[in-house]
Amino acid sequence: MLRWLFVPIISVFVSACTSAVPTPATLSITTGDSPTTLPPLTQSSSHLTPVPLPTLHTDTTSWVEERLDAVIALYQPTTAGEALLRSIDLRQMKGEPGYFGSYGFSKWAGVGEASPIGVIHELGHSYWGGFPVTGQPNLSWKRTLNNGLSTAMQAYHRDILTFMAQPPDDFELLRQRLRNLPNLSSDNPEPLFHHLEADIPYTTGGSLNLVPPILRKYWDNFLPAGRFIDWYEAAGWFQSLSSENVAATGKWLGFEHLDLRQYPSLEQAEPTEPILAVAKNVLDIEERQRLRDLTYQFDLLIGDPQNKEDFDFWRRYLLDKIDLYKTHSSYLLSLSHPRAVELNSALAFLSSQTSGTPLEKSQILAAQLSKEPFLVNFLPAVDNQVLVELFSVGAELPTGETLQATASFVERLKVFSSKVESVLNSGKMSPAQGAPSLRSSSIKLVSTKQTTLNYSLTFYETKTLRRAN
Numbered sequence: 001m002l003r004w005l006f007v008p009i010i011s012v013f014v015s016a017c018t019s020a021v022p023t024p025a026t027l028s029i030t031t032g033d034s035p036t037t038l039p040p041l042t043q044s045s046s047h048l049t050p051v052p053l054p055t056l057h058t059d060t061t062s063w064v065e066e067r068l069d070a071v072i073a074l075y076q077p078t079t080a081g082e083a084l085l086r087s088i089d090l091r092q093m094k095g096e097p098g099y100f101g102s103y104g105f106s107k108w109a110g111v112g113e114a115s116p117i118g119v120i121h122e123l124g125h126s127y128w129g130g131f132p133v134t135g136q137p138n139l140s141w142k143r144t145l146n147n148g149l150s151t152a153m154q155a156y157h158r159d160i161l162t163f164m165a166q167p168p169d170d171f172e173l174l175r176q177r178l179r180n181l182p183n184l185s186s187d188n189p190e191p192l193f194h195h196l197e198a199d200i201p202y203t204t205g206g207s208l209n210l211v212p213p214i215l216r217k218y219w220d221n222f223l224p225a226g227r228f229i230d231w232y233e234a235a236g237w238f239q240s241l242s243s244e245n246v247a248a249t250g251k252w253l254g255f256e257h258l259d260l261r262q263y264p265s266l267e268q269a270e271p272t273e274p275i276l277a278v279a280k281n282v283l284d285i286e287e288r289q290r291l292r293d294l295t296y297q298f299d300l301l302i303g304d305p306q307n308k309e310d311f312d313f314w315r316r317y318l319l320d321k322i323d324l325y326k327t328h329s330s331y332l333l334s335l336s337h338p339r340a341v342e343l344n345s346a347l348a349f350l351s352s353q354t355s356g357t358p359l360e361k362s363q364i365l366a367a368q369l370s371k372e373p374f375l376v377n378f379l380p381a382v383d384n385q386v387l388v389e390l391f392s393v394g395a396e397l398p399t400g401e402t403l404q405a406t407a408s409f410v411e412r413l414k415v416f417s418s419k420v421e422s423v424l425n426s427g428k429m430s431p432a433q434g435a436p437s438l439r440s441s442s443i444k445l446v447s448t449k450q451t452t453l454n455y456s457l458t459f460y461e462t463k464t465l466r467r468a469n
Contacts, residue, residue, distance in 0.1 A: 060086070070116055090122075100115075100119075114290050117252060134218075160189075177259065202252070235255070288324075290320070295340050345374075346375050376403055
């Protein structure tokens with residue numbers, strides 16, 4: 001394929017997620033009704049010189065085994081790769097759904113939720129040291145003095161930079177995607193290293209064919225050739241998906257980050273195995289598991305002092321559960337737990353709030369809170385404007401563990417509302433002035449609550465553009 005001949009060479013790097021810094025925790029076992037698990041799919045390695053299979057980790061809990069089953073079914077590693085994943089000391093961080101972290105291959109990793117992307121990411125961090133570098137027996141995974149990078153990891157980083165500097169070829173789609181990683185630059189390659197250390201399975205769908213040749217010696221014990229011949233076949237398959245399947249694929253596969261604007265009509269290709277059916281089965285199991293964990297761990301979750309004031313965490317966490325409820329609306333009531341009915345009622349109410357002005361919605365919410373005080377725990381999932389109206393009218397609100405965090409967030413919204421309104425007025429006259437003005441203002445206004453304030457101001461930026469147009 002010579003498609004890359006028409007792609008301009010861009011030499012500037014531009015990344016990815018940030019590693020968690022975990023605190024050790026004890027192993028925990030989930031209790032209650034467990035959803036049906038999907039049998040793991042395995043494939044044999046094609047290496048001429050097979051590597052010894054890693055030893056199964058004997059203390060793995062059933063919850064962890066189910067998460068491993070999920071990522072193995074999705075990314076389909078080699079037989080040796082599956083054995084490696086099952087040898088890692090992976091722990092459930094019970095009551096900490098926002099926790100994802102790894103201490104490396106020789107220690108342990110922890111995950112807080114049944115989220116395949118997060119699970120495979122932390123397993124990716126724990127991967128290094130499990131297999132030798134093919135054809136490079138001189139490279140070691142042992143850290144150098146002062147806890148520095150191993151010689152093998154140093155070589156991996158050098159090969160990554162070499163790949164990025166190579167002329168366009170059949171892997172240019174991947175380079176293009178990597179250049180667009182947040183915060184990546186020629187002076188800061190760390191986001192690139194982080195992404196390619198932990199997210200190769202997510203980025204490639206578990207296909208060694210999509211790993212650049214210069215990097216394959218680090219992955220060929222773990223990944224099979226895979227479902228796709230090359231990146232253009234993979235991108236063509238992705239382009240052929242319906243919008244519904246694109247959304248579902250984004251829950252485990254990184255193709256949604258490819259910039260395909262220069263490739264509007266690639267040849268469609270169909271993988272040899274039913275990738276969508278397998279993924280749907282796995283994702284359904286993992287989504288129901290997240291609802292189940294919400295139910296069985298809710299009291300533990302709201303009792304954590306660190307969570308009470310973390311509005312950002314609550315908003316992300318609860319919005320995810322509302323989305324899951326819309327897909328699996330009957331699941332919570334199938335659980336034999338006293339919290340299930342309350343949670344089902346709260347999520348059902350929030351899922352139904354789709355029409356009306358912010359004031360009307362706040363009045364409906366206030367009335368529901370008087371009948372259903374438990375709903376106060378879900379206020380972080382309510383739209384910004386509805387929250388402002390709710391707190392402005394002086395409604396008597398029941399006490400709840402997340403109430404103070406929500407009230408503090410609303411106060412910050414009020415403080416900056418005058419500035420936001422001035423930007424909205426500018427946007428009415430000229431979108432070209434309104435949105436840039438907001439961006440510059442948000443930088444000045446942000447202090448210790450950077451994420452929250454940027455989140456709320458982004459909401460108003462969108463509103464500015466809509467009003468102006």
